[in-house]
Amino acid sequence: MFEIEQGDILSVEGVMTPVLVVSKNFFNRTEQVIACPVRKTARPDPLHIKIGAGDFRGIVLCEQMKLLDLRVRGYKKISSLPAAAIMDIVDAVQGIFDYYPYGNS
Numbered sequence: 001m002f003e004i005e006q007g008d009i010l011s012v013e014g015v016m017t018p019v020l021v022v023s024k025n026f027f028n029r030t031e032q033v034i035a036c037p038v039r040k041t042a043r044p045d046p047l048h049i050k051i052g053a054g055d056f057r058g059i060v061l062c063e064q065m066k067l068l069d070l071r072v073r074g075y076k077k078i079s080s081l082p083a084a085a086i087m088d089i090v091d092a093v094q095g096i097f098d099y100y101p102y103g104n105s
Contacts (some may be wrong), residue, residue, distance in 0.1 A: 001016055002022055002028060002029050002070075004028050004033060004070065004075075005080070006021055006023060006028070006086060006090075006093060007021065007042050007080050007081040007082070007083065008020075008021045008077055008079075008080045009038065009053060009056060009078045009079045009080060009081070010033075010075050010076065010078060011075065011076045012035075012073050012075045013074035013075065014039075015037070015066075015068070017037045017038055017039055017064070018038045018058065019035035019037055019038060020035060020036050020037075020038050020051070020081070021033045021034070021035050021044065021085070022034055022035060022036055022062075022065065022089060022093050023035070024028070028041055031069070031070050031071045032067060032068065032069050032070065032071070033068050033070060034065055034066070034067055034068075035065070035068055036060050036061055036065050036066075036089070036093070037060075037062055037064050037066075038051065038058035038059065038060050038061075039061060039062050040057075040058055040059070042061060047062040047092055047096075048060070048061055048062070049062045049088055049089050049092060051081060051085060051089070053080060053085075054079050056079045060089050062089060062092040062093050062096070063096065065093060072086070076087050
């Protein structure tokens with residue numbers, strides 16, 4: 001059974017930075033994940049969220065989601081975030097797609 005879960009931080013073959021898995025576990029069972037890159041530094045922005053898990057520190061770039069097919073890429077789990085920490089990140093990602101009925105602002 002595929003063991004990658006929402007909130008896991010991965011090192012993925014062919015991807016320059018670690019990534020944070022933001023997709024739900026039922027989706028991840030397809031061995032594909034939606035993930036956001038995690039960088040050491042990034043300019044201040046509402047979609048750049050600081051994280052820490054054990055010794056791992058970084059900034060999640062929520063606007064740079066990628067679909068990664070882990071069936072064809074090597075990967076290694078680095079760490080994982082608790083549910084409370086992933087909530088703000090998933091809210092930011094979801095906010096990119098929320099319907100806004102008052103024009104194109």
